[in-house]
Amino acid sequence: MIAIIDYGMGNLRSVEKAFESLGAFCSVISAPSSLEEFKGVVLPGVGAFGEAMVNLERDGWPNRIREFTSAGRPLLGICLGAQLLFEFSEEGDQHQGLALFPGRVVRFPDSVRVPHMGWNQLRLIGKSSLLKGVGDGDFAYFVHSYYIEPGNPAVVAASTDYGVDFASAVGRGNIFGLQFHPEKSQAVGLQILRNFLEIINDKGR
Numbered sequence: 013m014i015a016i017i018d019y020g021m022g023n024l025r026s027v028e029k030a031f032e033s034l035g036a037f038c039s040v041i042s043a044p045s046s047l048e049e050f051k052g053v054v055l056p057g058v059g060a061f062g063e064a065m066v067n068l069e070r071d072g073w074p075n076r077i078r079e080f081t082s083a084g085r086p087l088l089g090i091c092l093g094a095q096l097l098f099e100f101s102e103e104g105d106q107h108q109g110l111a112l113f114p115g116r117v118v119r120f121p122d123s124v125r126v127p128h129m130g131w132n133q134l135r136l137i138g139k140s141s142l143l144k145g146v147g148d149g150d151f152a153y154f155v156h157s158y159y160i161e162p163g164n165p166a167v168v169a170a171s172t173d174y175g176v177d178f179a180s181a182v183g184r185g186n187i188f189g190l191q192f193h194p195e196k197s198q199a200v201g202l203q204i205l206r207n208f209l210e211i212i213n214d215k216g217r
Contacts (some may be wrong), residue, residue: 013212014038015050017077019067021092022058030195034206044076052212053080057092061101061117061158064092065109074110081112086186086211088142094182094189095160103158112187114163124175126157132172132192134180134200140169141211142188143181145203152180152192152200160191186215 014031016024018040031038031054039050047053055077057064068074081087089097098109101117109117120126136148152172159178162168170181172191182189188208194201 015053016040018042026195052086055093056090061103062107089189128174134170153196154192
């Protein structure tokens with residue numbers, strides 16, 4: 013049912029195990045051609061934005077991902093994977109992203125310690141099917157030095173304060189992103205992954 017994209021950036025097994033604990037069938041894939049077999053896709057990631065895009069482009073992922081989402085099938089970006097959904101990042105030299113959402117990725121100010129690591133609160137903004145059952149003020153687990161500045165505030169589903177108020181969850185239509193790690197966020201994270209499974213099932217009907 014769910015494809016987890018392996019493009020050489022991060023530990024995929026923890027994401028896979030979290031979905032499996034919910035009874036979901038998921039498969040780590042490294043070939044873009046196999047994406048068509050799945051109803052939903054997860055784009056995880058830990059590391060540098062530029063290297064991630066080089067790896068994705070080398071293997072031919074960007075167009076496949078755009079085709080997948082254009083067909084209405086759900087995508088969930090996690091941590092670096094959420095940042096890649098936007099137009100560009102200022103990490104190192106400026107790098108182009110997948111541009112599924114307008115906006116950029118920028119570094120936290122020097123006034124705070126980076127990386128932002130550990131538990132922090134989610135402030136819910138509006139209603140999101142991905143965050144159903146999550147309470148305003150619930151905690152999630154973060155590890156990142158850069159954050160998303162969406163070009164369209166309407167895509168922000170939750171924000172978090174760490175020196176600046178940044179978008180910690182985004183979503184529009186069938187595309188979602190989480191700056192935090194749901195697979196490390198205990199009950200809150202599992203609820204969000206459970207919601208993503210429901211979204212996939214709804215889209216498949």
